Amino acid sequence: MSDDYVLAADMGGTNLRTSAVSRDGSVVHQRQVPTPRGAEASAVVTAIVDEAELCISELGRRPIAFGLAAAALVDSAGTRVLSSPNLPQLNGLSLADKISDRLGIAVTLENDATAASIGEHWLGASRDVDISICVTLGTGVGGGLIVGGRPFRGASGTAGEVGHICVEPDGVACGCGSHGCLEQYASATAMVRIAREIGVGRPGSKLTTLADFAAVDVYDAGLGGDRVALETFERVGRYLGIAFAGLVNVLNPHMIVIGGGGAGAWNLFIDHVREEMSGRAFEHPAKAAALARSELGNRAGFLGAAKVAFDLADSARETDQSLS
């Protein structure tokens, strides 16, 4: 059992990264290819299976299970894609079963932000607490909940969509069909849009001299004291604080972990998050909720998927033992 390993893959909008992970969370092998975005569902399944088989043959031994984290709403059984904005061809597909049939090993599917929350609780920032929320700031805003030390998936598997809490009732249209979702005000994509809005008529800002820029440029400008960039992160921080105030009032968590690429700007927005959250939430849950930066960074998703895969293999083993 000590040399057991699982495969864990993280399929984002850009890359499909497949890792072999041992019981202590160390990564013993890793591969990465671009996510096959425009391809048919069967080609996506084949890409995942091919990468897994290459990982297995390069290591020379078989994993005990496979955990896949994807940017999608996933059913509570960890089998079927309910909805995937990045890969809509997977909607309704029993993705875990398709992969399992081809590889001959148990496969479980997890929402990527829920996987990140599991990863942080296993080996990262929230490892010592029972109730935590993980919020990932990337192309979108993802969320995952840990309640009583276990992932909380809700009635049908979709719990934790922090990015679709409304923070502006008449705000920017969101891909989910609503308006004014947190995702439209705190994702890396939103940071760029907000910086553009604030920069109108502000020729003194470095950002307004750039034809095109990304969230990292807003961050760099902020570090240099650029007012447009600093006001952008103040606004982003306040919107996060509005959503977090609701979350701490409802869930009274020990900790909110912030991860994803946008967490890189932590020092430019976190004071505004804290101030807005404290100003709106009840005093006791606001004080109880530590704000922490992700410790696992972009490893949180696949490490969480690895933990779910170990749990799946262990529960199957226990069932076998109780039957024999």
Ligand SMILES: [Zn+2]
């Ligand atoms: Zn939304």
